[in-house]
Amino acid sequence: MNDNTCVLLKRRSEGVPVAEDFELVTRPAEQPGAGQLLCETRYLSLDPYLRGRISGRHLSGAILPGELMGGEAVCQVLESGDERFQPGDWLAAYSGWQRYPVVDADSVRTVDPGLGPVSTTLGILGMPGLTAYAGLLRLGEPKAGDTVLVSAATGPVGSMVAQIAQIKGGRAVGIAGSPDKCAWAVEQAGMAGCINYKEEDLREGVKRLCPDGVDVYFDNVGGECLQVAMENLALGARVVLCGLMAQYNTDEMPPGPNPAWVIKARATVRGMVVYDHEDLRPQFLSDASLWLKEDRIRYLEDVTEGLENAPDAFHRLMTGQNFGKALVKVS
Amino acid sequence: MNDNTCVLLKRRSEGVPVAEDFELVTRPAEQPGAGQLLCETRYLSLDPYLRGRISGRHLSGAILPGELMGGEAVCQVLESGDERFQPGDWLAAYSGWQRYPVVDADSVRTVDPGLGPVSTTLGILGMPGLTAYAGLLRLGEPKAGDTVLVSAATGPVGSMVAQIAQIKGGRAVGIAGSPDKCAWAVEQAGMAGCINYKEEDLREGVKRLCPDGVDVYFDNVGGECLQVAMENLALGARVVLCGLMAQYNTDEMPPGPNPAWVIKARATVRGMVVYDHEDLRPQFLSDASLWLKEDRIRYLEDVTEGLENAPDAFHRLMTGQNFGKALVKVS
Known part of the structure; x- marks a missing residue:
């Protein structure tokens, strides 16, 4: 039996989460029952919404001190108690910060490694990618020629929003927090411009790069x-x-902002929760994997080695020090 | 030649407009040229947006000290320089606070006195009514059974929103600022309830009257x-x-409110400017005049006699002391 390395939430974070908020423990791995799968985690996804779960404010539920830290992971099956899965199969599961999860086969998402590198199923081909795809195309309704402004522009959601906007004939402008991020946004992701809000006054930057106004604003911050x-x-x-x-x-x-801005622009403001848009996932996967193969979308991954370093990586993510999709390579 | 009584803006208001911000003057009435009409103002409309024009913040343009106060009026033609109009014809024009305006025939809106009392062309059958009709039906997209919450619920916009919502199968709840207003909202306009925010805690009132949440909120305040x-x-x-x-x-x-509320509810927030919805006016007039004749909509008018009292009436409107659509009976 394998030892299952786990990271628990030790205490509710105050402000930015720090390594001391978490605890590394080792437990014997469980055995899968009927309909269950014993898996080995390959990559763990770190996402900002997890901070909301620590606060108890996220709609996917609170994580309490003493509980396993949550999050999505891409795993391979080691032992299967379900005839639909064989050892070696790839899947994604909300199995949290552990190396050997046992999960219900009905709760996982199968992963086709032919669509792209398996890590991308946590990023541009996964929840962040679907968020960008559904949020931009269904809620943002971009038209050809539109100026699409996006914050957190080199993250997995923001970079996909910008690139999908451009594939659809729009003009993408990013907001990011370092010269490296802005250079990547323009040179690799092809954005028309990117404002480094830490160096340039944001108002001036937006006026400079969106002189005719912002047609679509995709807000991650x-x-x-x-x-x-x-x-x-x-x-x-x-x-x-x-x-x-x-x-x-x-x-x-x-x-938040005064409502007069919405009236003045006769704008439409919509709240986005990715769980509402599962119906778009097949079309999203088909489109996005094709765009990836055609080199029409680029992506950045910020990979930390080792589950024991997940708390530090989460701290870096929550202070904006990551450069691209935050992942932990577990095994 | 008639003496034309006019009310000018004397100085830019600070805070709530007061009578001293305005000046009554008498000028000789002008003669209408070709394509123009000399009119006599019957009713003048007082509307909150005029306060924004005094501040220079409204999209219909600033009113500067020394200029005639603006606003819509319902008038009768005295002398016509345009073959489409005869003396005695009714029309509505943005002719401002004066008794004998001369207006371009191309700029006026004809008024059919058969649709309802002529004063209503400034209220429930006019701009406020169209605002309610287009804002609720086009932007609010109410469904049968929806709880529709509306602020300023006894004003011409709010009372129409509530009553149209109910005609369309919704359940209207109002917010207003006096026991009399709330009694009218429930007993005359048929709202399911009305919160007097000056007596009841607004949060408790909304929870009490909208226990399953607010499906449509129409915000006037x-x-x-x-x-x-x-x-x-x-x-x-x-x-x-x-x-x-x-x-x-x-x-x-x-x-304004934190954006998290929009995300949490997956809500759609839209900015309303009535000028965008002129295309709905014929359908609105047809529907609303029928509803009026069928006694399916009630309305309140707060009529002040005499143009010289318009500044005081505007002060009352801007402090919420009016009870219904604020009008000045000019002649």
Whole structure:
């Protein structure tokens, strides 16, 4: 029997999560029962929404001190108690921060390794990619020629939003927090421009790169980015509210923009939760894997080696120090 | 030649407009040229958006000190320089606070006095009515059984929103600022309930009257009403941002609700400007005049006698002391 390395939440984080909020433990791996699968985790996904689960504020449920940290992972089956799966099969599961999860076969998502590198099933071919695809195309309703502004522009959601917008004939402008990120956004992801909000005044940057206003704003952060975007909406703009990175690390609910901006632009503002858009997943996977093979979309991964380093990697993600999709290579 | 009584803006208001911000003057009435009409104003409409014009913040343009106060009026033609109009004809024009305007025939809206009392062409059969009709039906997308919450519920927009919502099978709940207003909303306009926000805690009132959440919120005020409504949205709610009474009297732009409320409810928030919905006017007039004749909609008018009293009436409107559509009977 294998030893199952696990990372538990030790205490509720105050502000930015730190390594001391977590605890590494080793437990005997469980055996799979009927309809269950014993798996080995290959890559673990770190995502900002997990901070909301620690606070008890996320709709997918709270993670309490003493419990296994949650999150999605891409795994291979070691032992199968379900006839649909064989050892070696790839799958994605919300199996959390552990090396040898036992999961219900009915709860997993099968992964076709032919669609792209398996790690991408946690990123641009997974939940972040579907978030971008459904959020932009269904809620953002981009038209050819539209200026599409996106925050957190080199993350897995933001970079996909920008690239899908361009594939659909739009003009993407990013907001990111370092010169490297902005260079990647323009040179690799092909954005028309990218504002480094840590160096340039955000209002000036948005006016410079979106002189005719913002037709679609895809918001992953809230806070000042949302405020400035709202001030610069074009008539009839669509705003997709998807993430709140600017406030995940706090227990406060800071105020948002004045409603006058929405009225002035006759804008439509929509709230995005990816779970509502599962129906688009087959079309998304078909489109996105093709775009990936055609080299029409690029992506960045920020890979940390070893489950024991997941807390540090999560800290880096929640302070914006990651460069691309945050992953932990577990085995 | 008649003496034309006019009310000018004397100075830019600070806070709530007061009578001293305006000046009554008498000028000789002009003669109509070709394509023009000399009219006599019967009713003048007082509307909250005029406060925004005094601040220079409204999209229909600023009113500067020394200029005639603006606003829509219902008038009768005295002398016509256009073959389409005869003396005695009724029309509506943005002719401002004066008794004998001369207007371009191309700029007026003809009024059919058979559709309802002529004063209603400034209220439930006019711009406020069209605002309610287009805002609710086109942007609010109410479904049968929906709970429709509306602020400023006894005003011409709010009372029409509530009554149209009910005609379409919805359940209307109002927010208003006095026991008399709330009694009218329930007993005359047939709302399921009405919260007097000056006596009952607004959060408790909304929870009490919208126990399953708010499906459509039609906002005429912003501020605290908007905040509380956002906290109580049902899944998939629609929010129509139409008016900002809570901030018209200030030069500040106070913050709005946190974007998390929109995400949590997967809500759609839209900005409403009535000028975008002229295409609906024929259908609106046909529906609304029928509903009026069938006694399916009730309305309130707050009529002040005499143009010289328009400044005081505007002060009452901007402090919420009016009871129904604010009108000045000019002649």
